[in-house]
Amino acid sequence: MDKNNNKVIISGAGPVGLTAALLLLKKGIPVTLIDSYTDVPTDPRASTFHPPTMELLEKIDVTNEMLEKGLVVDRWQYRDRKEGVIAEFNLNLLSEITKYPFRLHFEQHKYAQMLLNRVLKFDICKVIRNSTVLKTSQNENGVFVEYKENNSEIKIIKGSYLIGSDGGKSIVRQNLGVSFNGLTFEERFLVLTTSFDFKPYGFSGTCYISDPEEWCSIFNVPADGPPGHWRLVFPESSKRSQNEIFNDAECQKRIQDFFPHPKSELYDIIHKNIYNVHQRIAGKFRVGRIFLCGDAAHINNPLGGMGLNFGIHDAINIAEKIYLVCTDQSTENIFDRYDRQRRTVAEEYLLTQTAQNKRDLEEKKSDERIKRHKYLNKISTDKESSKSYLMKTAMFESTKRANEIL
Ligand SMILES: Cc1cc2nc3c(=O)[nH]c(=O)nc-3n(C[C@H](O)[C@H](O)[C@H](O)COP(=O)(O)OP(=O)(O)OC[C@H]3O[C@@H](n4cnc5c(N)ncnc54)[C@H](O)[C@@H]3O)c2cc1C
DSSP, X not given: OOOOTTSEEEEOOSHHHHHHHHHXXXXXXXXXXXXXXXXXXXXXXXXXXXXXXXXXXXXXXXXXXXXXXXXXXXXXXXXXXXXXXXXXXXXXXXXXXXXXXXXXXXXXXXXXXXXXXHHTTOTTEEEEOSEEEEEEEEOSSOEEEEEEXXXXXXXXXXESEEEEOOOTTOHHHHHHTOOEEEEEEEEEEEEXXXXXXXXGGTOOSXXXXXXXXXXXXXXXXXXXXXXXXXXXXXXXXXXXXXXXHTOHHHHHHHHXXXXXXXXXXXXXXXXXXXXXXXXXXXXXXXXXXXXXXXXXXXXXXXXXXXXXXXXXXXXXXXXXXXXXXXXXXXXXXXXXXXXXXXXXXXXXXXXXXXXXXXXXXXXXOHHHHHHHHHHHHHXXXXXXXXXXXXXXXXXXXXXXXXXXXX
């Protein structure tokens, strides 16, 4: 194996790019990562790791540290703002089929930092930070990546393969001219984070709360240790500026209206975030020697906590295939299988399930809402129905489907 650090170039050292990097490095394949950040950004984003993702992450030996630092959430609730708990699902029902019968809540930035610390230990790894990828191209022998370092010098590096894990606005995808079809929702999502602990009041670590006017989703993240912080997600349909939306009194009212503070106090609001939400998928995940992974390949609304998980599955899948090709255990034809496997399940499960999750929470027709509530309540009280529902929502079905695609 040559010691050329550029064997595999990865544009974007976010959680997905770093996952692919760590697997490749562990298998002895040199990697160069390029990212425009100086340090891993800490804004609150993904935090849910589903059981099949934990199983996959054993391949890069990170699960012990994640279990030590993360929060085990073995139950999740579907609620209605007026009626309370409609259904509770217990992931322990899956204990016969997985070592991880729970969702692990572990903040995305901690995951990325943990991986970055590990990849930096390999002498066959180069991490180029504060550098933005501007252009990418390829020929039959390799790939070329042009980037601007420290906002000054433009450099070009050559490698054998390129992974584009540079997020939703991926330059790699744009350079390939690959479509990114789908939609951007009119409303944005507002995330408010508080240190108030909702658990003693009957809320499970993840709750989806339906309402025809203002649905909500709340979940517990580890932060600096128990009881952690709680993030509350609300839809924001106005076109107002961030400053207006972040008005203290208004944010306070949103939480108080959802759950009046039991001691009639103000909630402490630690973070406020507003972001655009999309459902989009790239037309191709592979073009020659270049592969798209994670948000560069698919973006979706966060209800269900699946986006990052699918990205990690992409990363492990393509890294294993690159390793097989680099060690002459397979031909490059195997890369088409990456596209078939990952694009199919992104379409069939990721986009479909998350779009359905959003529709369910915001359903305005009361007969439809009641029907949905009855259905969820019925399956939550029957062990076998609960299990099969959990197999889908905990990503076992999509993982199995991808593995079956040749
Ligand atoms: C508020 C919120 C909540 C979410 N909750 C969940 C959840 O609970 N569960 C879940 O699974 N998913 C969730 N998601 C989605 C999840 O955050 C994304 O799927 C995840 O960040 C994708 O990781 P990535 O590495 O593909 O992309 P990113 O995290 O976007 O990383 C891309 C990296 O590429 C770098 N980059 C971009 N362009 C360039 C360039 N030209 N040159 C060099 N570097 C570049 C960026 O600096 C960045 O570091 C949530 C998203 C949001 C916004």
